[in-house]
Amino acid sequence: MKKYLAAILISAFVTPALALTAGTYFVGLDKTTHTCSVVTEMATGMKMMGKFKSKEAAESAMHRMKACKA
Numbered sequence: 001m002k003k004y005l006a007a008i009l010i011s012a013f014v015t016p017a018l019a020l021t022a023g024t025y026f027v028g029l030d031k032t033t034h035t036c037s038v039v040t041e042m043a044t045g046m047k048m049m050g051k052f053k054s055k056e057a058a059e060s061a062m063h064r065m066k067a068c069k070a
Contacts, residue, residue, distance in 0.1 A: 023040060024040070024051060024052070024053065025038055025039070025040060025051075025052045025053070025054065025055050025057070025058040026038070026039050026040070026041075026042055026048055026049075026050065026051055026052070026058065027039075027048070027049040027050045027052070027058050027061060027062045027065065027068070028042055028043070028046035028047065028048060028049065029046060029047040029049050029067055029068065030045065030046055031045050031046065031047060032045060035068075036049060036062050036065065036067070036068035037062075038055060038058045038059055038062060049062070049065055049067065049068065050062075050065075
């Protein structure tokens with residue numbers, strides 16, 4: 001019984017933390033500095049270069065973008 005209770009308590013705290021890492025990620029090109037970055041919200045002065053479901057996918061795509069290599 002204690003094992004089940006411990007598992008429930010652990011999952012109750014871990015699940016919200018995992019939810020914070022999931023979401024939408026953008027590759028944004030800063031028009032003033034001409035540098036790209038992976039962001040969760042587009043700021044003013046940034047051009048959206050792509051929208052992705054994971055941070056890893058956004059970072060991988062950013063490295064392949066021609067505009068981000070300049």
